[in-house]
Amino acid sequence: xxxxxxxxxxxxxxSKSKILTDTTxxxxxxxxxxxxxxxxxxxxxxxxxxxxxIGVTPVGCGVFAYNYFDIDMVEAAHGRAxxxxxxxxxxxxxxxxxxxxxxxxxxAIGTGETIHACNRGESIVVFYINNAIYGMTGGxxxxxxxxxxxxxxxxxxxxxxxxGYPYKITEMLAQLEGVCYVTRQTVASAVYIRKAKRAIxxxxxxxxxxxxLSFVEIVATCNSGWKMSPVAANxxxxxxxxxxxxxxxxxxxxx
Amino acid sequence: xxxxxxxxxxxxxxxxxxxxxVEACASxxxxxxxNVNSKGYVYSTSLNPELCIxxxxxxxxxxxxxxxxxxxxxxxxxx
Numbered sequence: 001x002x003x004x005x006x007x008x009x010x011x012x013x014x015s016k017s018k019i020l021t022d023t024t025x026x027x028x029x030x031x032x033x034x035x036x037x038x039x040x041x042x043x044x045x046x047x048x049x050x051x052x053x054i055g056v057t058p059v060g061c062g063v064f065a066y067n068y069f070d071i072d073m074v075e076a077a078h079g080r081a082x083x084x085x086x087x088x089x090x091x092x093x094x095x096x097x098x099x100x101x102x103x104x105x106x107x108a109i110g111t112g113e114t115i116h117a118c119n120r121g122e123s124i125v126v127f128y129i130n131n132a133i134y135g136m137t138g139g140x141x142x143x144x145x146x147x148x149x150x151x152x153x154x155x156x157x158x159x160x161x162x163x164g165y166p167y168k169i170t171e172m173l174a175q176l177e178g179v180c181y182v183t184r185q186t187v188a189s190a191v192y193i194r195k196a197k198r199a200i201x202x203x204x205x206x207x208x209x210x211x212x213l214s215f216v217e218i219v220a221t222c223n224s225g226w227k228m229s230p231v232a233a234n235x236x237x238x239x240x241x242x243x244x245x246x247x248x249x250x251x252x253x254x255x
Numbered sequence: 256x257x258x259x260x261x262x263x264x265x266x267x268x269x270x271x272x273x274x275x276x277v278e279a280c281a282s283x284x285x286x287x288x289x290n291v292n293s294k295g296y297v298y299s300t301s302l303n304p305e306l307c308i309x310x311x312x313x314x315x316x317x318x319x320x321x322x323x324x325x326x327x328x329x330x331x332x333x334x
Binding site: 008012017024025034035038194229230231234 | 260261262264269271272273274275278279296304305307309311312314315316317318319320321322323324325326327
């Protein structure tokens with residue numbers, strides 16, 4: 001049997017989500033952002049909430065995310081995505097609101113906005129893409145950079161005495177009453193990606209049910225910033241990032 | 256005997272040549288091209304299309320969503 005005979009509409013098992021536009025992503029080859037975009041788009045498509053969803057994009061590599069999703073999106077000032085999402089959610093509670101932020105945006109400049117939005121328990125979904133580096137501006141050290149990790153501004157590796165320790169904002173936010181679901185996932189391989197998609201779906205379902213804020217951390221790669229090939233970066237993530245940022249649900253309230 | 260046969264269609268113009276799909280493919284179907292696309296990237300291509308089982312791992316890991324996967328059960332007679 002010729003392989004070409006299999007290629008027809010009824011045999012299709014996987015293709016690009018209709019929620020994603022045809023615009024080519026500006027991300028570097030192998031960047032985790034593309035995978036997370038795809039998962040969010042697939043979940044929005046499966047839940048049938050394209051017309052109801054409003055996304056808030058960050059400053060960082062994800063800044064142009066509004067070009068890639070065929071949904072309503074708003075661009076927030078650096079770190080202020082949770083504050084903008086709060087405003088949208090309060091004015092239009094029937095909408096499903098999510099923010100998409102990196103580690104520099106959410107856990108550095110936007111720490112205050114993030115913590116208070118979580119504490120108020122806004123019914124939004126927060127996606128936190130943690131690649132331990134500032135990817136957009138040349139790979140400087142971020143608050144989440146691992147001890148000993150080399151970046152553009154820590155060429156000898158991060159020294160805790162000089163640069164402080166990396167912190168896990170996800171575990172910190174799990175302590176707050178308003179947060180109903182806190183999870184950490186990664187997209188380093190097909191198995192992890194399928195698990196991450198289930199977590200993203202659950203987060204959107206929480207927002208639809210008005211249970212509170214859902215916080216989904218995705219441990220991601222920045223192969224350009226890490227100066228590695230995409231395949232080597234995924235391997236490095238599993239070996240070095242995951243021991244410090246363990247995967248799994250940290251908090252889960254209600255079903 | 257029934258076998259699952261799969262096929263992949265790769266949008267080579269969208270591909271940036273990251274190679275994650277080649278790594279994810281357990282059946283050694285995919286490889287990187289020798290030629291480049293109009294953006295100057297090498298792209299993913301089927302080296303052994305007959306080995307594909309349609310698991311969709313390549314498409315799941317593709318950051319640029321340029322792979323579509325098809326799968327069909329095929330009845331084969333044993334030799």
